[in-house]
Amino acid sequence: MQTPLKIGTRASLLAMAQAQEARSRLMAAHGLPEEAFAIVPIATTGDNIQDRALAEAGGKGLFTKELEDALFDGRIDIAVHSSKDMPTQLPDGLELSAFLPREDVRDAFIGRTVKSIMDLPQGVRLGSSSLRRQALIRRMRPDLDVVLFRGNVQTRLRKLEEGVAEGTMLALAGLNRLGLSHVATEIMPVEAFPPAPGQGAICIESRIGDEAVGALLAAIHHEPTGRALACERAFLAALDGSCRTPIAGYATLAGDELSFNGLIITPDGTQSHTVAAQGPAADAARIGAEAGAEVRARAGENFFDWWQ
Numbered sequence: 001m002q003t004p005l006k007i008g009t010r011a012s013l014l015a016m017a018q019a020q021e022a023r024s025r026l027m028a029a030h031g032l033p034e035e036a037f038a039i040v041p042i043a044t045t046g047d048n049i050q051d052r053a054l055a056e057a058g059g060k061g062l063f064t065k066e067l068e069d070a071l072f073d074g075r076i077d078i079a080v081h082s083s084k085d086m087p088t089q090l091p092d093g094l095e096l097s098a099f100l101p102r103e104d105v106r107d108a109f110i111g112r113t114v115k116s117i118m119d120l121p122q123g124v125r126l127g128s129s130s131l132r133r134q135a136l137i138r139r140m141r142p143d144l145d146v147v148l149f150r151g152n153v154q155t156r157l158r159k160l161e162e163g164v165a166e167g168t169m170l171a172l173a174g175l176n177r178l179g180l181s182h183v184a185t186e187i188m189p190v191e192a193f194p195p196a197p198g199q200g201a202i203c204i205e206s207r208i209g210d211e212a213v214g215a216l217l218a219a220i221h222h223e224p225t226g227r228a229l230a231c232e233r234a235f236l237a238a239l240d241g242s243c244r245t246p247i248a249g250y251a252t253l254a255g256d257e258l259s260f261n262g263l264i265i266t267p268d269g270t271q272s273h274t275v276a277a278q279g280p281a282a283d284a285a286r287i288g289a290e291a292g293a294e295v296r297a298r299a300g301e302n303f304f305d306w307w308q
């Protein structure tokens with residue numbers, strides 16, 4: 001291996017924390033010093049779009065393309081991502097070669113003056129840029145004024161302090177990684193507020209055929225998280241999932257048995273379809289794909305006409 005190994009990441013504090021976690025695990029697994037790794041921050045299109053919903057800006061790959069370009073031209077050797085931000089289709093020549101042990105998958109509500117979503121006064125603003133969170137919030141509280149809230153975790157918390165909205169939603173995983181879990185005022189149960197496919201899981205992308213990197217990453221790959229993610233990503237792919245489709249999906253493992261729960265919901269939160277499936281962890285991708293096909297068939301094509 002050429003040293004130092006170049007670890008590509010977005011430049012946000014959360015992304016940097018994730019890259020550092022990957023580096024720490026690599027150091028521990030291989031008894032290597034910090035100097036064996038170089039963290040290379042790279043700005044992505046998604047980071048530069050602050051004024052509109054990501055869904056409007058094209059959705060797929062906004063946080064990943066620049067990192068993938070850097071992988072192809074050798075500026076970096078691995079790219080550390082939030083799995084939630086990864087398109088289901090990768091470019092030819094790249095693969096997700098490791099998943100780190102999953103953090104908490106749940107979403108958190110951060111209230112400015114009240115602790116719980118149900119305690120928000122009638123009609124107040126709640127900020128979120130995620131179509132899934134917007135839909136789930138509207139289902140719980142159709143009266144709320146759901147407004148677009150873009151930017152990284154720090155930006156969103158600042159907007160909240162400034163009173164731009166009375167509350168917002170963030171992934172607990174991100175808050176935990178930033179040492180900010182204390183700002184969460186309500187942690188949403190996965191049943192009422194199912195997470196996005198991939199939420200809470202860091203993945204590492206690399207060049208197919210890069211055997212030195214493959215061997216290095218094999219030592220930190222977490223198999224149960226990999227299986228859960230294979231299922232969730234197959235579900236998303238079966239639904240042609242993108243930022244434009246509110247989709248939730250969450251797989252858990254008990255030994256070799258995988259359980260999956262999926263949901264699709266209209267953006268206004270009024271209609272939804274759920275699916276549940278179980279099976280051997282070895283069949284993770286098939287279970288996810290079949291669950292996606294089932295819920296798609298049950299919903300009917302009209303369900304997806306929101307976007308026409």
Ligand SMILES: NCc1[nH]cc(CCC(=O)O)c1CC(=O)O
Pocket residue numbers: 082083084085169170171172173174198199200201202
């Ligand atoms: N799109 C931004 C993004 N991508 C991953 C996370 C959280 C960390 C994770 O899910 O691993 C976040 C921020 C958020 O949703 O609050």
